Amino acid sequence: MPKDLEILISEKSTLNRQFFRLADEAGDPQQLVSELFDILPNKIKEAPAFLLITGKWHYDYGIPYINLPENTNVIGTPQWPEVKILYQSLKIAHTYLTHQQFDVFVQRLIDPAKHNDVLFEMRPLLYITKSFCPIYEVSGYGSGNKTIDWLIKPASPPFFLTEVKNREKSMIKFLHDVTPKLNRGEDFIIPPKPDPGDLFKSTLEKFKSRIDSSWLQGVWVQTQIIEDRSSVIQYFNKIDHTILQFLIISKWGKDAFVLTRTEQQKRQLIDFFEINESTLLDY
Numbered sequence: 588m589p590k591d592l593e594i595l596i597s598e599k600s601t602l603n604r605q606f607f608r609l610a611d612e613a614g615d616p617q618q619l620v621s622e623l624f625d626i627l628p629n630k631i632k633e634a635p636a637f638l639l640i641t642g643k644w645h646y647d648y649g650i651p652y653i654n655l656p657e658n659t660n661v662i663g664t665p666q667w668p669e670v671k672i673l674y675q676s677l678k679i680a681h682t683y684l685t686h687q688q689f690d691v692f693v694q695r696l697i698d699p700a701k702h703n704d705v706l707f708e709m710r711p712l713l714y715i716t717k718s719f720c721p722i723y724e725v726s727g728y729g730s731g732n733k734t735i736d737w738l739i740k741p742a743s744p745p746f747f748l749t750e751v752k753n754r755e756k757s758m759i760k761f762l763h764d765v766t767p768k769l770n771r772g773e774d775f776i777i778p779p780k781p782d783p784g785d786l787f788k789s790t791l792e793k794f795k796s797r798i799d800s801s802w803l804q805g806v807w808v809q810t811q812i813i814e815d816r817s818s819v820i821q822y823f824n825k826i827d828h829t830i831l832q833f834l835i836i837s838k839w840g841k842d843a844f845v846l847t848r849t850e851q852q853k854r855q856l857i858d859f860f861e862i863n864e865s866t867l868l869d870y
Contacts, residue, residue, distance in 0.1 A: 598638040602627075605636050605644050605670045615678075623677045628697045636670055644670040650700045652759060656766045665703060665755065665811055672706055672839050679709040683721050707753040707809050711737055714841060714861035718742045730795045735804075744801035745855055749835075750790040751807045757781035758811035780815040783822035786834070796829040803852055805833030816866075820846065835862070 603624055610620040624632065634646040649666030680692045695705045712721060718741065725738040728748055739747040761778050768776045790806045797804060814836065823834055823846050832852055837843035841863040847853040857864055 595639055596637045597640050600636045600638070600644070602632060602634055602636045602646055602670065602673075605646075606674055609671055609674045619678075619681075623674070623681060626693055627677075628693070630697055631673075639667075646670055646673070648699055648702055652762055657770055659762075659766045659770065665758075666699075668703060668706065669839070675713060675839070676706040676709040679712050683712060684723050688723055703755075703809075704753040708736055708751045710809070710837065710839060711739065711747075711749060711751060711807050711860060713839065715739075715859065716861060717859060719859075728795075729793045733793045735793055741859060745803045745852075746801060747856075747859070748794070748802065748804035749807050750793060750805075752786075752788075752790065753809045754786055754788075755811050756785045756788075757814065761812050780818055781810075781812060783814065783819045786810065786814070786819065786836070787822075787826070787831075791826065791830060794830050796827070798829055803832045803847075803855065805831055805835065805847075807835045807837070809838055810836060816844075835860075837862075 606620050606624050607617070609615075610617065631648060634648045636644060636646045638644050645664070645667040647667055649668070651660045651666060653660050677693075680689050684692060692705065692708075696702055720740045722738040722740075724734045724736065725748075726732065726734045728738055729735045735748050736751045737747070737749050739749070760781065764778050765776050786808050787806060794804050819834070819836075823831075828848050832848050833856055834846040835843050835856065841861060842865040843860075843862045844865050845853055845856055845862060847856065853864075856862065
């Protein structure tokens with residue numbers, strides 16, 4: 588971490604110590620905490636943990652945004668994930684993935700450039716309290732031989748097929764546009780609207796056409812920037828409704844922006860995934 592950013596830190600700790608603190612808060616057995624921490628690659632175990640002035644514990648694990656105009660590099664919370672998110676993601680993966688899938692999941696966390704992408708794949712399962720059966724990286728339900736991140740089957744329909752993506756492209760485009768202006772000290776900057784197509788990249792082709800109302804398929808996205816609401820809605824409405832029935836934009840809290848084809852579909856998603864619907868796109 589750059590020295591000039593340490594002013595944002597109010598306390599330092601270790602990832603191990605913070606894992607046990609979170610376990611105490613959640614009432615999780617210490618054996619589980621030890622298992623989850625021990626399986627982490629050393630590179631992640633050794634990441635410094637610190638309490639930001641926001642009151643949340645983070646750890647230093649990520650790649651700064653580089654190759655921006657005027658040799659500018661940018662670092663912030665995408666490079667400092669929350670310790671709680673790592674812990675929650677590991678718990679979900681440990682619970683619902685096969686042993687082989689879990690081992691692969693943990694190894695994929697090593698790459699700092701993909702770390703947040705891998706963590707966010709567990710987000711859809713975080714708040715579900717109803718009975719359900721999830722299958723990770725499911726095959727046979729998508730187009731051709733393509734796999735889909737999650738098949739989630741409640742006790743009764745609808746069943747959910749969803750691709751889960753952490754999107755940073757809009758943020759990087761934004762930084763490319765505003766960096767020279769910020770470096771010049773401009774006070775009033777109007778950035779271009781993000782491209783809503785970036786939210787759906789490498790997802791739509793995975794789904795096959797369905798007209799069965801007992802299935803809902805869609806994309807669950809985390810974005811690092813405020814998307815333009817009207818542009819997102821217009822883009823979603825142009826997508827074949829038999830290919831995609833929903834879009835959810837969220838971070839790790841319960842608040843989420845939800846687009847569907849019908850109000851009934853929206854209610855089904857909100858109820859099952861324990862979502863607090865938000866009309867805004869910043870979380």
